[in-house]
Amino acid sequence: MDPTNDPNFTPPSLNKDIQPTAPSSQIPKNIPIEPLVLADLGNAMDAPSPHPSSGRSRVHMVHEDMKADQYKSKIPRKHTDLVNSSSDDDANVPEQILPPSAKVKSTQIADLEEVPQGIQRQSKTLEKYSFPTHRLGTMMRDDTKYPLVIVACGSFSPITYLHLRMFEMALDAISEQTRFEVVGGYFSPVSSNYKKQGLAPAPHRVRMCELACERTSSWLMVDAWESLQPKYTRTALVLDHFNEEINIKRGGIMTQSGEKRGVKIMLLAGGDLIESMGEPDVWADQDLHHILGKYGCLIVERAGADVRSFLLSHDIMYEHRRNFLVIKQLIYNDISSTKIRLFIRRGMSVQYLLPNSVIRYIQEHKLYINETEPVKQVMADKTD
């Protein structure tokens, strides 16, 4: 996690020509994510306080919403929910899934579980790029909440079930503990200029993320903008890009009552990434204020990273502490892309660590086979 590997990298403290971040006036007024404030004590944790636009009493609203939302999914699903292929009920099984002439190759069988839906591929050039919105919510489900889009920046070389799980953990934490409504989720793979060891070319990483999203999720999307940039793009500017596309160009999201509302954009990251914010000259202080102050951060705890102590000890983090949500991993998952690459290089199985469609893509494109990443470093870096 270190853009300093880029030969063109200039430490933030020495870089006088650092590209400025978006002015505050262009970013919706920050509403802290902090789930529990003193005023909330005594109320149910998942009960949102009334939105300024709502005249309903809190007690009435909580009761009503809990009943109505009990069996609803937590985000707007524009496409139908995943086809339930695990049902034992024969009546629900379509009589014929494939035409009788179709032959299923043995390598395809596993994919039958991964139902592709909402396919929209990103262009491979910046000229033809357009921001993906096919799974972005267009209307709030609950006007008493605040809209939120989650963005995960990273290498995703390759994307794993842990990266996908991070979004689901975030979704649960947000709906249980905050007054926000998630209206979209994006992977933003870093460009090839990041020069990190084990980084497959950006178009491959984007395509693997797309396969994973379209085949295993009904709400996640991939944005190729960052990966298509001619230079490494700082995360602060990546978040500005999302703000520009969602809030400036599209005016935010429509409420049930017909007005547009600004969408909060938050960075989804693992504890290790957050701790890298304390390393000298990897992140510019102004960027940290921008990311943490104007946007916010959803942090998935990771083994070996004591996020809470770090947040307490770091001055900038502490200043923006109300804009963080630390997400506890209740079922611990530590799938590592580095180890996946090593397994592939050694001809070992990676089944059930990443989607089958991604495994197949890696095989077809012979990715990670000829890596030269030092094994000792791989194991040393990733053992807990």
Ligand SMILES: Nc1ncnc2c1ncn2[C@@H]1O[C@H](COP(=O)(O)OP(=O)(O)OP(=O)(O)O)[C@@H](O)[C@H]1O
């Ligand atoms: N085990 C984990 N627990 C929590 N977060 C994780 C874990 N692994 C990765 N992440 C987070 O996933 C995001 C994307 O990770 P990224 O692909 O850049 O690195 P990685 O998964 O650690 O891969 P690599 O092994 O190549 O460094 C980052 O925010 C990172 O902190």
Ligand SMILES: NC(=O)c1ccc[n+]([C@@H]2O[C@H](COP(=O)(O)O)[C@@H](O)[C@H]2O)c1
């Ligand atoms: N100054 C910065 O904006 C900065 C510094 C370090 C990492 N990052 C980002 O964090 C992510 C980290 O990815 P890795 O954990 O794979 O290195 C990448 O998306 C990278 O662009 C940003």
